[in-house]
Amino acid sequence: MTTTRGWTLYDARLAWALIAPTLLLLVVFLLLPILVMAVYTFFTFVTAGVETSAPTLANWTEFLTDSYYHGFLLKTVRVGAITAVICAVLGYFPAYFIWATSFRHKWLLLLLLIVPFWISFTIRTFSWINILGEQGVINVVLLKLGIISEPLPMLYTEGAVIMGLLHFLLPYMILNVYVALEGIDRTLISAAQSMGCTSAQAFREVTLPLSLPGLAAGLMLCFVLAAGSYVTPQLLGSGRDALFGNLIYDTIMGQLNWPMGATLSIVLFVLLGCVAAAYTRYMGMSQIMKGLGG
Amino acid sequence: MRAPRHDRQGRWAWRLTGLITLLVYIFLFAPIVATVVLSFNASMFGGFPLTGFSLQWYAKLMTNEPVLNAFRTSMWIALVTAAVTTLLGVMVAFAMVRFQFPGKQTFGTLVILPALVPETILGVGLLVLIKAVDQPRTIWLLLLGHILLALPYVVLVVQARMIGISRTYEEAALSLGAPRVATFGEITLPLLVPAVVAGVLLAFTISFDNTSASLFWRPAGVETMPTQILSMLKISISPEVNALGTVMILVTIGIPLIGGLILQSLTQLRKRVGRKGNAA
Numbered sequence: 001m002t003t004t005r006g007w008t009l010y011d012a013r014l015a016w017a018l019i020a021p022t023l024l025l026l027v028v029f030l031l032l033p034i035l036v037m038a039v040y041t042f043f044t045f046v047t048a049g050v051e052t053s054a055p056t057l058a059n060w061t062e063f064l065t066d067s068y069y070h071g072f073l074l075k076t077v078r079v080g081a082i083t084a085v086i087c088a089v090l091g092y093f094p095a096y097f098i099w100a101t102s103f104r105h106k107w108l109l110l111l112l113l114i115v116p117f118w119i120s121f122t123i124r125t126f127s128w129i130n131i132l133g134e135q136g137v138i139n140v141v142l143l144k145l146g147i148i149s150e151p152l153p154m155l156y157t158e159g160a161v162i163m164g165l166l167h168f169l170l171p172y173m174i175l176n177v178y179v180a181l182e183g184i185d186r187t188l189i190s191a192a193q194s195m196g197c198t199s200a201q202a203f204r205e206v207t208l209p210l211s212l213p214g215l216a217a218g219l220m221l222c223f224v225l226a227a228g229s230y231v232t233p234q235l236l237g238s239g240r241d242a243l244f245g246n247l248i249y250d251t252i253m254g255q256l257n258w259p260m261g262a263t264l265s266i267v268l269f270v271l272l273g274c275v276a277a278a279y280t281r282y283m284g285m286s287q288i289m290k291g292l293g294g
Numbered sequence: 295m296r297a298p299r300h301d302r303q304g305r306w307a308w309r310l311t312g313l314i315t316l317l318v319y320i321f322l323f324a325p326i327v328a329t330v331v332l333s334f335n336a337s338m339f340g341g342f343p344l345t346g347f348s349l350q351w352y353a354k355l356m357t358n359e360p361v362l363n364a365f366r367t368s369m370w371i372a373l374v375t376a377a378v379t380t381l382l383g384v385m386v387a388f389a390m391v392r393f394q395f396p397g398k399q400t401f402g403t404l405v406i407l408p409a410l411v412p413e414t415i416l417g418v419g420l421l422v423l424i425k426a427v428d429q430p431r432t433i434w435l436l437l438l439g440h441i442l443l444a445l446p447y448v449v450l451v452v453q454a455r456m457i458g459i460s461r462t463y464e465e466a467a468l469s470l471g472a473p474r475v476a477t478f479g480e481i482t483l484p485l486l487v488p489a490v491v492a493g494v495l496l497a498f499t500i501s502f503d504n505t506s507a508s509l510f511w512r513p514a515g516v517e518t519m520p521t522q523i524l525s526m527l528k529i530s531i532s533p534e535v536n537a538l539g540t541v542m543i544l545v546t547i548g549i550p551l552i553g554g555l556i557l558q559s560l561t562q563l564r565k566r567v568g569r570k571g572n573a574a
Contacts, residue, residue, distance in 0.1 A: 009465070009468065010392060010393050010394065011393075012393060012394065012395035012396065014389075014393065015389040015392075015393035015394075015395040015398075016389075016395060018385040018386065018388055018389035018393075019385065019386050019389045019390075019401060021382060021385070022382045022385065022386050022405065022445065023401065023404075025382070025438070025441065025442060025445070026404050026405065026407075026408075026442070026445075029420060029423075029438060029439070029442045030404070030407060030408060030411075030416070030419075030442060031404075032423060033416075033419030033420050033422060033423040034415075034419055036419070036422050036423045036426050037418065037419050037422050037423075040422050040426070090314070090318055091318070093310075093311045093314035093315055093318065094314070094315040094318045094319070096311055097311045097312060097314075097315040098315075100308075100311075112319060112322075112323075113322075115547065116322060116326075117499075118499055118546045118547050118550055119326060119542075119543050119546060119547065120502070120503040120519075120520060120523075120539070120542050120543070120546060121503055121505060121520075122503070122505050122520040122523050122524060123326075123329065123523070123539040123542055123543060124325065124326065126329075126523070126527055126531065126535065126539070127325035127326050127328060127329040127539065128325050129527075129531045130325060130328040130329050130332055130342075130531065130536070131324065131325050131328055133531065135342055136328075136342065137324075137328055137342060140342040140343055144343075166321075167321065167322065167325065170318065170321075170322065171322070174318075198301055198303060198304070199301055199303065199304030199307070200303055200304065200307065203307075224410060224412070225412075227412070228411075228412025228413065228414060228415070229412075229506075230413070230414050230505075230506040230509075231505050231506055231524070234524075235524075235527060244414075245412065245414040245506070248414050248415075248418060249414065249509070249510075252418060252421070252510075253509075253510070258422065258425065261418055261422075262418065262422055265414070265415045265418040265419065268412065268414070268415060269411065269412075269415050272410075272411075272412060276410060
């Protein structure tokens with residue numbers, strides 16, 4: 001490598017200098033908080049907003065024995081899994097369509113998928129009230145047509161929460177699958193067909209297996225984001241549809257029980273971390289970065 | 295080569311794919327369209343049926359002091375976040391793409407982490423840290439938090455562009471004796487402009503939109519735009535909230551659009567200037 005003024009051109013020291021401020025930010029605002037949170041799980045809760053550093057296992061025993069918490073955990077995993085699977089099923093079609101279409105303005109279809117990212121998440125979520133609510137589009141139309149006499153209670157249900165999550169996560173899934181499809185060598189499909197595959201066989205044997213990494217990345221991302229959500233259940237669900245994120249918020253901001261809040265946060269962190277780790281173990285990080293980078 | 299339409303079965307599958315695609319796009323945009331339409335509804339209640347066209351809800355917004363305050367807060371936090379995050383992001387991307395250094399892999403994962411850790415956890419973590427060292431919750435916490443949240447996306451965008459810029463240009467300048475900073479300013483940065491603009495816009499929207507983490511981090515009594523909307527929704531949905539939503543859609547879609555246009559005219563201008571320079 002070229003040497004200039006006594007140090008190499010791509011000196012590692014310069015790289016460290018460039019990343020130093022960011023590293024500091026990440027250590028102080030990301031790693032340290034998680035560490036402190038882990039320590040906090042062993043603090044003793046005295047009363048709202050007050051705790052002592054006397055070490056205790058009370059928070060963990062409470063979490064492990066109280067079925068109240070298990071219920072939240074199961075519901076969160078269930079809602080996250082349902083959302084991710086529906087996203088995969090519904091998202092595969094548009095991704096495949098955009099990839100395979102001969103439509104000249106393909107970029108427009110892709111742009112339309114990016115547009116929701118530019119619209120505030122809160123707005124995208126509450127806009128479902130205008131669709132599902134008592135005075136929402138569906139109920140008003142059905143009432144006018146005389147199909148129903150009472151407005152259907154669609155809002156503030158688990159279905160509405162899943163709907164809102166789908167709405168927020170579908171673009172992630174579609175883009176992830178699309179990126180994987182774009183990476184497929186199209187001559188492979190021609191080859192399969194010239195050897196006598198029907199289009200269904202070619203899809204099953206070539207396209208689908210080669211797009212699985214994108215589908216897996218999408219599933220992982222959708223599950224993690226759905227399971228960590230707070231705003232969607234808050235706006236579209238009833239009290240019963242609260243997820244783990246809402247539980248954490250209420251424990252800390254409502255009951256001011258910081259040690260328990262920290263415990264619950266660590267639980268969610270470990271759970272989602274395991275999912276992500278299992279994923280990276282088998283798939284590597286590169287696919288998810290492609291998906292996030294758009 | 296368009297594989298799927300070779301046989302009859304394939305044609306049907308293709309039509310089904312098209313239909314589902316259309317339905318997914320409708321699903322993605324119908325609620326937003328409904329919200330925009332309802333913001334012009336004359337009715338007192340936030341819902342259908344439409345009773346007439348009216349701009350009264352927008353007029354009401356203009357005099358709503360809490361909303362205006364929240365708008366100002368969100369605006370300056372988003373602007374500062376965009377500036378700082380882009381600066382950090384460019385530095386990190388440059389180091390990651392051009393250099394080999396020990397711990398690069400680990401650092402690369404660490405930078406992406408804020409995008410993968412749920413906001414609730416990031417939110418609680420920072421609060422617990424602040425509590426542990428007995429510091430008050432200030433607006434600076436909110437700002438630094440937003441920078442943390444936007445960082446992964448900016449790094450990824452700038453990195454993707456940086457990979458495409460050949461290092462030979464920089465090396466040529468350096469070997470001719472140009473100082474490092476000048477090389478970066480004269481060669482790398484101009485080639486990086488699209489990614490920088492994209493990074494600024496991305497960081498701006500991420501900060502302007504952030505809800506969950508902001509609920510934890512904001513100082514008592516301070517509202518950002520999304521938390522303000524959330525508190526307005528506690529009562530019920532109103533035409534005013536719909537109007538506010540529409541204004542925010544205009545801001546967050548309008549700013550990238552304007553940014554894109556500026557970028558385009560800049561490149562065109564540079565091309566023209568470049569051509570003139572060559573002619574002279």
